Every structure is written in structure tokens, then in C-alpha cells.
Amino acid sequence: MTQKLKFSLQRRQVVHQILENRGDAAVVTGIGNAVHDVASANDDAKNMYLAGVMGGACMVAFGIALAQPGRRILVITGDGELLAGIGSLATIGVEQPKNLSIIVIDNQAYGATGNQHTHTGRGVDLVGIAKASNFKNTALITNKKELQAQIPNIYQKPGPYFAVVKVVSKSSPRINAPKDGTYVSRRFRSAVAGEGA
Amino acid sequence: MVGKRQNKSHWSVGVHKLFKEIGIKQIAYVPDGGLAQLIKRCQADRSIRSVVLTTEEEGVAQMAGAWLGGQRGALLTQSGGVGNCINMLSMIQECRIPLLSLVSMRGEWGETFPWQVPMGQSTVPALEAANVIVHHVSEAEKVLETVHAAAKLAFDANRAVSVIISQRISDSGRKG
């Protein structure tokens, strides 16, 4: 039932590479490994780490995208988190935010709870769902070359942009990422909307 | 049907005007008969972005994002939708993000559809368990001042506040 395909990309390296030249982009993470992957790249004030609310990352980013139309907003999340709020893709597909890019680090597993299979390794195609939800630019990334080619698109292609990066299922080491919601949210808002907002 | 009932004395006129005065830029909703007139007025207003959701929890997340990005928004939901928001509300509580929501009640005053009753009766306890402050209103002429007070508490005092609009006065309450 599960696909036996083997992937070689390492999630942390992928995230670091994507964020290397992020400019003024803001990043919203989903719960779990994505928090640590993003925080370990650089604990930027324009990172909003969601260490809870599974299924909420895309719509938090969408709300920011509406409020900050001149800035690119990235979601970096896992496949389990995305699936928990899968209806968000339909809502975002209707709204067509030009400045929103969703990147799913897809290890086909719930990494934080013991690596149980998610649906993405069992025949469910997230890129297909995004396409069918009217995302204008989508990509399936399975190797370094494809990653390299897509990184400019993440920042430059008109949104809503959606990419799935297939990675090895092994989790990366956890780091001491900021986890106090009041702290990260106010730090983010000051950095993105200004002190007076 | 909604159009027929629309009139200038409806409470939605004042609430829509208030939304503009206090700088509401995003509203999010799952279509609901109880708030139909307010939704229609906001949709017709080009200064407010109206977002239709597949489920109400998306709206809680969107409102969190609106605030993070420096805008104000309001979530419009039916009482049934409150039951879809409880986990997402933990972000509002953990981050102490302001949240204004208008909840049109079902399953209470004169309800004729039994399936609405369980969620209608658990709406307020569920909101309060999620640390949301609840303001009740069951008279049409008091909706505006209640929403005004709730908006102050939400945006000026950084709290999650729900205005619970009784089925007695919501558009759905007048269904036959």
C-alpha cells in the first residue's frame, strides 16, 4: 500500500537552502520539525513559529499575505500538518494571493509522533490537490537539481505558489527554537508591520 | 429572500459602518443565514476583503495572520462553526492575539431543527473553555453597542471576544 520510492533530500538542508537568500520574506512554520528546521537556519524576527494548531499554518500565512501585499509570505510546513487543514488549499485557491508560497517538506510521515505513515506515501498527491484547487504555479521537488531550479520561483512566481519537497523520513535534531507564542508573535508583528501597528 | 428583507433599519447597517470606522479590513466566514445581511454589506464594500472559508477554523487562523500582518479583521460564524474552532483558538490564547467574532446562534430560541440543538447548547461553554470572552445580545437595537464594546475589548485590550447574537434576532431566527 505504501510507495517504496526512496528520496535523498535532507529536510534541514532543504529548508536552509530555501531560506538562504530570503530577503524581506516572512515565514510561517507548521507544527513539528518545520519549527526547528526554520529556526536553525536563522532565528529571524520575520519567522512565526507555530508550535501548535495543527492545520493552521496556511491560513495564518494567508491572513498575513492580505495584510502585507508587498511582501512574499512563505509557509514551511510538513505533510501531516498540511493534511490536517487541507480545505485551506481550496480557500486560498479561490482567493489567489499573489504573494503567498506554500512549501511542504514531505517525509510521508508524522515525524513528531513516531513516524507513522501519512496519506502522502499512500497514493495522495498534494501537488495534484493544489493544481486542482487552482494554484497557478506548482512543483514537485525530488532532487537537488529540481530544488535549485525552483528556489527563485518560490520568491518570484506569482502566487499562490505550491511546492512539495520529498525528503528522507528521518527527523533532524531539535534545537531550542523560541516557543513562547506571545514573544514570537509580537516580535514578528513589529518586524513585519512596524512598531506602531 | 435576503434581498427582500434587507432594509436600512437592520442592525447590520450599523455594524458594517462600525467595521469601517474601526478599520476592519478582512472578514472571514462560512456562509450563514443568520449573518446574511452583514455578510452581504461587507461583500459589497471594496475596502473590506471578504473571504469564504471551507471550515471556520481557517478563519481563526486567518484572523491571527491578519493581526500578525498589522490589520484588523472579524470572523463571522454560526454557532455550529464554533465547534470547529476550539483547537485553533489555542493559538489566539497562547499568543494573546486580539480576535473579534460574531456568532449567530442556532439550536436555541425557537429552533425547529433538532440537529442544531446539541452544538447550539454547547457553544458558549466551549468558547469560555477556550478562554474567549462572551457578550450576549438578544435585542436588535443592542447589537451595535455590543459589537462596539466587543471590538474595544478585542483590539484595545488584546482579548478574544465573541458577540453571541441570539436566534431571536438573527436572520435565521425568522425562518418559518
Add this chain to the structure above:
Amino acid sequence: MAVKKKTSWSNAVFKILKENNIKQIAYVPDAGHTSLIQKAIEDNIVNPVSLTSEQEGIAVLSGAWLGGDAGALLLQSSGVGNIINMLGMVNECRFPLLMLVTMRGEWGEFNPWQVPMGQATQVVLEASGVIVHRAEEPQDIAETVEAAAKLAFEGGRMVAVLIGQRVVGFKDWAK
């Protein structure tokens, strides 16, 4: 400190579920339920259903009962916040419902984001008409699940067993 002692109680709990003729086990993976989920997957009779969101599980188990099967939902306390509206159906139709909830946001929690929902779990369940049993000691879990299964399937009620974080253990944020 890692998850502890889960094998010992999960063996006994799985036996109780089998004795109560549970045929469908629906779950969103959670560390506290790992061992029980594994048993469900390996069992030849039980149909394990992996969900994207816990509310799907409420609907699946309603269907199970309508179709003549008994089932159980395994979830974490945060997932309780996703099922409240769907519970309206179970309440309205008075379907039996058995849920095993592993708690977060209480005993020794390391992640502040888990605390709001953990503290609201029992209140929102009770607001939805669910009868709540708590188990705070490993040796009490099987007995509590057995009582809950009786109340659910023979008493015709919605019953949740909250398994305390004290039992499932806690880990560290940065490890």
C-alpha cells in the same frame, strides 16, 4: 525523559478493546498511542483508519455503529478541539462513542502551545455531553477503558477516557 511504560498498559487496553468487539480503530498518530496504534495495524480483525483530522474519526465511528460495528477513536487532547461540532451528530442521534485521549498541556508539559487546549479538553467534552473518565496511573487505564466501553456500548453514551500526561510521560522541547 521519554515516553514510558506504554507497552504495559497498551497490551491490556488492546485486549479490552478486542473483548468489546471493537472492529474499527480510527486515529491521528500521537506518541502516547504509538503502541496501541501498532497493535491495531497488526491485528487481522481490527480495521485501522489513519485520519488527517480527528473530526473524520467521529464521523467514521458514527458510520461504524450505523453499519453494525463497534469502534474506538484514539487521539491527543489537542485533537479534542477539532471534534466539537461533529459531536453534535453523536449527541443528537445518541450513538455510542468510545474515545481514548492522551493528555498534553498538563503534567510537566514543555510546549506552551499545548497548554490552552490541554486545560480546555475536559470542559469542552463535558459541554458536548461526553462523559469523562480520567486515568492517572498506568495500572488504572485498562480498567477505566473497560468501564468506559461498557458505558459507551451498553449504556449508549459518548465516553472519553483521558489518559493523564503523568502516565504517557513528557519529553523536552530541544531534544
